[in-house]
Amino acid sequence: MSKSLLFYSLTGAATIASLSSFTEGPESKKGDKPMNVVYIMCDDHSYQTISAYDQRYAVTPNIDRLAGEGVRFTNSFVANSLSGPSRACMLTGKHSHANGFTDNTTTFDGSQQTFPKLLQNAGYQTAMIGKWHLVSEPTGFNYWDILIGQGNYYNPDFICNGEKLNRNGYATNIITDLAIDWMDEKRDKDKPFCLFIHHKAPHRTWMPDLCDLDLYEDVVYPLPENFYDKYEGRMAASLQEMSIIKDMDLVYDLKMADKENEIHTATPWLEKSGRSLYNRMTPEQKAAWDKHYEPIIKKFKEDKLTGNALAEWKYQQYMHDYMRVIHSVDRNVGRVLKYLEENDLLENTMIVYTSDQGFYMGEHGWFDKRFMYEESFRTPLLVRLPGGKKGDIDNMVQNIDYGPTILDLAGVPVPTDMHGVSFLPLLQGKKVSGWRNSLYYHFYEFPAEHAVRRHYGVRTDRYKLIHFYNDIDSWELYDLEKDPTEMNNIFGKKGTEKITKKLKKEMLKLQLQYDDPIRKR
Ligand code: SGN
């Protein structure tokens, strides 16, 4: 109690009001009870592979349930399409330049303000389970149990409240077990909670759970229309190294680590890593793995594919493994929903499903993310708020809005230095006037793996303007209505002068609003 009182003096009247409403405990009258939050975030889960968004590839009934019983955001974006930066934007409600975590080589300054800290101070129990990827130890959580770095699919190492340990099994199942165990056994049940379930899946190298290895065997995935994109008129796109044809590795990404050691790849460290991922497995895991992959390896060797046939084989192999990994994510989302339902928590918990960014499923010939193009700038966002709106929300939202929204839900004032805005009124089905009509984006990780140049840009409902900078100076402009797959860069073309001027002005306005130092260059 004295701890709470100390907090009173630090955080002001509005928080006192919210805290007093939930210290009354579970008996407090309906409507007074604070909402819990279960925030499920995957790593690299494309909206294209959630059937609530797109039926071409995956079937995800449990994730779709959130859309059916809640809302599907049709215009949800990130501020910087990379894991660490995206997580830092989400936790702080601020763009990368303001939270300091601009690329995956950064270390997060855990002493700064984050929304889990504010929630915790207001009396919430907070827990962070799974991929963290911010290097410094998590702050603002009553319980944290995180993967080390990117984490492993099989038999992953964790740091649990500071203690290093190894767990046997498959990451998505283990993270879900830990999350359910925390809700069931570890939290203080007299307090509201905010639980972050951060999966490693479906991050590279898309390793399925053993029970899912043979799924979808007969499925042939449709090749995106622009799979063989030549990147005409788009300099940065032509310079990337994230092509399925050129950069996807046979041994590392596509699991062709043969026993005879005959398959070698152009990137020795990827080949070595591919073999060491296999070597992490137990003999039982290896046996099940081999049963599935050995016939594929044998056939691959016999077929000696080249050119487009090899490219399309790689694409099918990638898609199959990715979809199998998603199947396990969906099953585990189902386990969390079942737990909430069986423990009378479903009607007092807001459930969020999202990803740290989007991902390419072969569009432009790619895997990975980073670019401000639609597939990676967008991210899935489904929210089930008890008593809230059902259906689609078309307003443009960004991951800097998650913190403000959850604080708003908890009755905690949103700090004025957060860049994001609460979309709680939208979730509640309220009419909101003056919602933002443009979004800002800034990607920094270059020089680096995949060679995507640094860029910033602005997107409105119809147009997108991007400036690639650093070792190149290249502008791109897209009319998303006429060219939704962003194949035709119209920057500098006759007739675009007026819209270009308008978008540059809008971009500068956002850079000033968020105080991005890039504007001074
Ligand atoms: C690793 C992957 C990259 C990926 C980054 C960032 N390479 O470095 O393909 O772009 O992570 O991903 S790997 O050889 O190590 O698998 S992120 O989602 O964590 O930002």
Ligand code: CA
């Ligand atoms: Ca990611």
